Amino acid sequence: MTVIPLNARVECADGLCGQSTYLTINPVTQRVTHVVVREKGFHHTDHLVPIDLVVETTTHLILLRCTKNELAKIEPFVETRYIRVQRPRYEDTPYRLWPLAVPKETMKIPVEHAHVPPGELAVHRGARVEATDGDVGRVDEFLVDPANGCITHLVLREGHLWDQKDVTIPVSGIDHIEEETIYLKLDKHNIESLPPAR
Helix, strand or coil: CEEEECCCEEEECCEEEEEEEEEEEECCCCEEEEEEEEECCCCCCEEEEEHHHEEEECCCEEEECCCHHHHHCCCECEEEEEEEEECCCHHHCCCCCCCCCCCCCEEEEEEEEECCCCCCEEEECCCEEEECCEEEEEEEEEEECCCCCEEEEEEEEEEECCEEEEEEEEHHHEEEECCCEEEECCCHHHHHCCCECC
């Protein structure tokens, strides 16, 4: 099994290039299709890197076969668009702000949109995990079969800050995945009986 860590260092062929922030998953085939890599540096651009570019992973590192320049040319994960809105007129404000009231004019507001491939979901470390009888913890990482790229296990971090443990849940225990939550077929008692992750 291969570990695909989230919030881990990512290195290109020519050195450290950033950090993994999301995985995109095809919920039908249960395959990881992309790793979202946030470039290090001032702009922190996130790129949607195909899983084929991943050479090797450990619990704290992902190695890519591309260079930093090639990474910079990969499609961004988040696109920012600007929409125009009207600023309120003096008469529209609930309080008398004179002389601070602004005349009616347009302004631009940034709106971000994530590029998740159609039919797939983006899952990040810390996404909620729900058992059949309530919240049980957060996503820590995924284990993947390197032969076929399918997810074999979800590593669940359960408990409170002072008493946390990681539990490995087989993919057969996952009922369905939504954007911010993974729903399990298991209840809390079944999860407690699973062995802790090594």
